[in-house]
Amino acid sequence: MTDAHQEEVLGRIAKGLVYTESEAAFLAPRRRAEQIFEYNRTPPGQEDRRRSLLVEILGSVGERTVLLPPFHAGFGSNVHIGDDFFGNVNLTFVDDxxxxxxxxxxxxxxxxxxTTGHPVHPSRRADFGRFSEPIVIEDKVWIGSNVVVLPGVRVGYGSVIGAGSVVSRTIxxxxxxxxxxCRVVRPITDEDLTTRGAL
Structure with missing residues (x-):
């Protein structure tokens, strides 16, 4: 594939347009499958080794980050995590x-x-046709168990996403x-400072 064709494909990806597996094959070197495999098998006591692997895997990672294995990622290198992050087991990043x-x-x-979905019409899914849009999770968000966050979503500062939700629009x-x-059910207010809070 020529440089010009690669740029054209990257342009389509950036616009959220459909592209195929073959067209995106040149991005394969950015996948961190081997490092993710190793991370997921690193003994719990080897915190320094886990940290060094996480730095290799992710696009960027802050301080005091906890990511419990196993986790999964299509690339890993397209994931950017801030400080004081906690990710529990079986977190999956589809980070095209x-x-x-x-x-x-x-x-x-x-x-x-x-970040990735597929066209509805089957003929557009030939060669694993897909589209991708970035996800942003702002500071101090809490996401409950078994949540799915879909392409192009932004979850706003301090918000809580209830367990089992499917987040298809900005919160x-x-x-x-x-x-x-997923739909907003109530604001978070100062009353929540004095109670456990109910969803």
């Missing part, structure tokens, strides 16, 4: 394009963040949202 996670974010078990800051599809 960037996933940006802010500071102080907590993610519960078995969450999927997928504003300081709100509680849940359901499939």
């Amino acid at each position: 394009v960037d996933i940006h996670i802010g500071d102080g974010v907590m993610i519960a078990p078995s969450v999927t963040l997928t 504003p800051p300081m709100t509680v949202a849940l359901g499939a599809p």
